[in-house]
Amino acid sequence: MYGNAAISRAYPGLIDAATLIGGTQIQGRASFGGNLCNATPSGDSIPAMIAHSAVAHIEGPGGHRHVAVEDFCTGPGRNVLGRGEMLVSISFPAPSSGFGANYMRFIPRNEMDIAVAGAGTSVVLDNGNIKSARVALAAVAPTPLYVSAIGDAIAGKPANEETLAEAGQIAKDAAIPITDMRGTIEYRKHLCDVLTRRSLQIAIDRAKENA
Structure with a gap:
């Protein structure tokens, strides 16, 4: 994917995720x-796909159906596919003018590790204000977590630090992580705040370049 210049320009959040997953052989x-x-709740590509409003297309004995990616995972290692069904494709809407996206994660090592937390974000800017936004979190809930409340809260507001701080706090409040060997509940919630703010800022910067 990241070898295709057109895809890289149009879907930057997907490219962020694609370059992080495993090593070259796995990619x-x-x-x-x-x-x-x-x-997997920590799957790096899923928040990025959610940020890009991806839709999964499923075929099975009952015919064809479409499921928004944020609704596809139902639990750790579980998804909406029924008996005999198969995911056949994933579609992404063409990005509009003023669109920008990003995915970032925090890991203990630089390569081939599982995220302690991750954030996939996208924005559409209109005259310096956030027209719309999507934020999804990784590794802080039983499934990749689409935080629709952030988009509802910051739509129409200026793309500034105050707005990003509000988004980060909502992300922190929405996260329902566990404590394990990679991080505590408190630490993961803190990361949700930090990663959401940083990722949104990158998405905003990219959106300005795409205006």
Whole structure:
């Protein structure tokens, strides 16, 4: 994916995720569809796809159906696919003018590790204000977590530090992580705040370049 210049320009959040998943050999064989069907809460591609408003297309004995990616995972390692069904494709809307996106994560090591927390974000800017926004979090809930409340709260507001701070606090409040060997509940919630603010800022900067 990241070898295609047109895709890289149009879907920057997807490229952020694609460059993070595994090493070169894994990236050459893996697919976003496989990452989605694996339904791991820490799956790096899933928040990025949610930020890009992706839709999963499913075929099975009952015919064809469409599921928004934020609704695809139902629990750790579980998804909406029924008996005999298969994910056949994932579609992404064409980005509009003023669109920008990003995915970032925090990990203990630089490569081939599982996120302690991650944030996928996108914005559409209109005259310096946030027309719309989408934020999804990784590794802080039983499934990748789409925080629709952030988009509701910051739509129409200026793309400034105060607005980003509000988004970060909502992300922190929405997260329902566990404590494990990679991090505590408190630490992961703090990361949700920090990563959401930083990721949104990158998305905003990219949106300005795409205006």
